[in-house]
Amino acid sequence: MKQENPLKKIHLTRRKFIGYLIGGALAIEGLWVMLRSSGRQDNTQKESVLHDAGTVDSFASNQIYPFTSGQFNLIRYKDGGFMALSTKCTHLGCIVGTNTDKSGFTCPCHSSHFDIYGEVLASPATRPLDTYPIIFKDGHVWVDIAKPIKRQKFEKEQLYYA
Ligand code: FES
Numbered sequence: 001m002k003q004e005n006p007l008k009k010i011h012l013t014r015r016k017f018i019g020y021l022i023g024g025a026l027a028i029e030g031l032w033v034m035l036r037s038s039g040r041q042d043n044t045q046k047e048s049v050l051h052d053a054g055t056v057d058s059f060a061s062n063q064i065y066p067f068t069s070g071q072f073n074l075i076r077y078k079d080g081g082f083m084a085l086s087t088k089c090t091h092l093g094c095i096v097g098t099n100t101d102k103s104g105f106t107c108p109c110h111s112s113h114f115d116i117y118g119e120v121l122a123s124p125a126t127r128p129l130d131t132y133p134i135i136f137k138d139g140h141v142w143v144d145i146a147k148p149i150k151r152q153k154f155e156k157e158q159l160y161y162a
Pocket of ligand 1: 089090091092093094107108109110111112123124125
């Protein structure tokens with residue numbers, strides 16, 4: 001009767017084990033990359049943190065109002081709609097500055113440019129600035145700074161009207 005080499009059996013088992021280990025690691029990394037790139041975000045479970053920006057009437061149209069304490073810019077557009085844009089650059093998180101001509105925002109770190117709706121005009125950023133939900137209550141504009149909203153592009157539905 002032929003004897004099986006016990007070392008060969010151990011070698012194959014070890015090889016399989018390493019294969020499974022590498023396969024598992026790649027699967028986990030792939031899942032992580034997929035979730036990260038999908039931009040999915042579940043804000044529904046988070047507690048709201050409402051920032052009182054001021055009375056609705058105190059905001060003129062076609063203006064940018066910086067709120068450094070809340071880390072957002074409140075913009076009131078020509079048609080009276082509001083949007084609260086995060087100041088955090090979507091590239092690597094630096095704080096964007098408002099262009100001197102008020103045309104949009106520029107990141108000081110790697111020069112990404114964003115228009116007045118937060119859309120990317122120049123890379124390396126690849127997606128628009130996040131927005132925050134806005135609530136109108138008692139004549140005031142309240143910005144929920146606990147629930148940033150990731151988006152792929154600007155859509156008119158992202159504007160809030162009093
Ligand atoms: S962090 Fe803003 S462009 Fe890199």
